Amino acid sequence: MTWSEHAWATIEPIYHAIIAMPFIAELQEGTLPIEKFQFYMAQDSGYLEHFGRALALIGARAQDTDDALTFMRFGEGAIVVENALHESYFRDFGVTERGVLEPTCHHYVHFLKSTAALDPVEVAMAAVLPCFWIYKEVGDHIYAHQRASKNPYRRWIDTYAGEDFATSVRQAIGICDKVAASTTDEMRARMGEAFITASRLEYQFWDSAYRLVRW
Numbered sequence: 001m002t003w004s005e006h007a008w009a010t011i012e013p014i015y016h017a018i019i020a021m022p023f024i025a026e027l028q029e030g031t032l033p034i035e036k037f038q039f040y041m042a043q044d045s046g047y048l049e050h051f052g053r054a055l056a057l058i059g060a061r062a063q064d065t066d067d068a069l070t071f072m073r074f075g076e077g078a079i080v081v082e083n084a085l086h087e088s089y090f091r092d093f094g095v096t097e098r099g100v101l102e103p104t105c106h107h108y109v110h111f112l113k114s115t116a117a118l119d120p121v122e123v124a125m126a127a128v129l130p131c132f133w134i135y136k137e138v139g140d141h142i143y144a145h146q147r148a149s150k151n152p153y154r155r156w157i158d159t160y161a162g163e164d165f166a167t168s169v170r171q172a173i174g175i176c177d178k179v180a181a182s183t184t185d186e187m188r189a190r191m192g193e194a195f196i197t198a199s200r201l202e203y204q205f206w207d208s209a210y211r212l213v214r215w
């Protein structure tokens, strides 16, 4: 079993809890109240900027030059590409400003940034993996189960269910498996812990958007 297969098996309950969340079910049906989506988008816009910086830092710390380049490109993607999507969503859904990072987003980005800066680079790579992988699985799940023909959240769904994104996810998993294969049991365990923590925070991110949790 590869490191990633094992890691995914440990977060399977979290993944199932995510796809059962009202936020995801209502996004899929197109019935999610707009204010919850606005909250999510505004928080996610802040998340993406910090996440992009964490990815670039992991790129700078990666041992292998190809991996460094891949992470730098991920970082660029998070800031440039995803922000463009957010900007158009801001327009379409009437969000005027990003606002402050609310507790869950604040916690998540600071967990990622401190891990990227202070922990071994393999652990940092594992910490950012749920962001890719869970979005891919959630995107595919919603895409496969959607019934509404006129879903205002369609573009969000298409982004994460698309083939371009699938390629990035495969790359991120591949790098984690490669570094895991050439490290110690202790480091693989630390990678697993970071993977679980980030998966919990993915759950919390949607949950707190649904509940509009502010400071």
Ligand SMILES: Cc1ncc(C[n+]2csc(CCO)c2C)c(N)n1
Residues within 6 Å of the ligand: 044, 047, 048, 051, 074, 075, 077, 078, 081, 082, 130, 131, 132, 135, 202, 205
């Ligand atoms: C809370 C949160 N987690 C994950 C993503 C998805 N995501 C953001 S950037 C990126 C990779 C580089 O483009 C991916 C997969 C998100 N939007 N918001």
